[in-house]
Amino acid sequence: MTTAWLVLAVGDARQHGGNDGYDDNPREHYSWDSTVPNHGRLAVGDVIALWDKKELIGVSVIHGIDTGTAQKNLYFCPQCRKADFKRRSRLTPACRCGQCGALFDTPGRKVETVTTYTSRHGRAWIDGRGLLTGKQLRALCDSPDSQLSMRSARWEKLRDAVLATGRADAVAGLTGQTHKRVPIPGGHRFAKVRTRVGQDAFRTTLLREQGEQCAISGPAPADVLEAAHLYSYAETGEHHDFGGLLLRRDLHRLFDKGRIAVDPETDLLDTDPALDAYPLYAELHGKPLAFSLRAEHRVWLTAHWNTHRAGA
DSSP states (O other): OOEEEEEEOOGGGOOBOSBOOOOOBTTTEEEEETTSTTTTTOOTTOEEEEEOSSBEEEEEEOOEEEEEEEEEEEEEOTTTOOSOEEEOSSSSSSEEETTTOOEESSOEEEEEEEEEEEEEOGGGOEEOTTTOBHHHHHHHBSSTTOOOSEEEEEHHHHHHHHHTTTOGGGTTTSSSOOSOOOOOOOOOOOOOOOOOTTHHHHHHHHHHHHOSEETTTEEOOGGGEEEEESSOHHHHOOOOTTOEEEEEHHHHHHHHTTSEEEOTTTOBEEEOGGGGGSHHHHTTTTOBOSSOOOHHHHHHHHHHHHHHTTTO
16 A cells, blocks of 8 residues: 655644744655654655645645755744744743743754655646545544644545545556445355366376476476376367477466467577567577477477467
């Protein structure tokens, strides 16, 4: 799950008087420091939603976080030395402590070295004014009653709340998901299936003769090796001597579809040109098998080649 952060950006309307504030530009960056709870938890790739207590300002994805150090002024009540006080613009004294109730004009001050953080999130910025109220945003947080300026939330909840407003464009592109995922039904059901008789014995024989190695790619754990028939077993229903090779599961499927074949004239691998887009498979083209073929193998491989390459 993607982590989302609801962060408070109130600009000059700050009421808490414990510091000088931060240089924020909601559309581009958000600043905080190591005195802020959760300061070290935000990471590149997280969704960041900025609000001003009344409504959502906007939402984006963090594509960078710059860190540094700075000297920070910290202010406190001169009586109880707590930083929980508010500056009052129309009353005197100018400050009132929220802890002890003391009134004062000049708070105490100390200087502390802090780690600074600035998020960079301008690339995917989406304006969110008018989408979600402060009450709705609080309810989306992991701790709805929290008073912290940086609160964690689940991106899925925030996304669904925005989608409910009819503004799918407001979350499009943030994490590559524009719609709510539809739950995939689970459980089990009984079904009649046709089972290949003798398949386990056929595979055991190949493991004994060829060892734990894929005939195309080389050594591999037995867990990923399958007994591949060099002909259509569905048509014959028979296990022929030397009519199979051990192949890694993905290569077995590509071989069955004819996207990988063996040139009977050179014993070299021939891959479908469409596989050139996948280096893992493209590099196989023109290489010899990792297993020494018998004459019987070549008979079946020639038939496979004629089926899938003769008309090419």
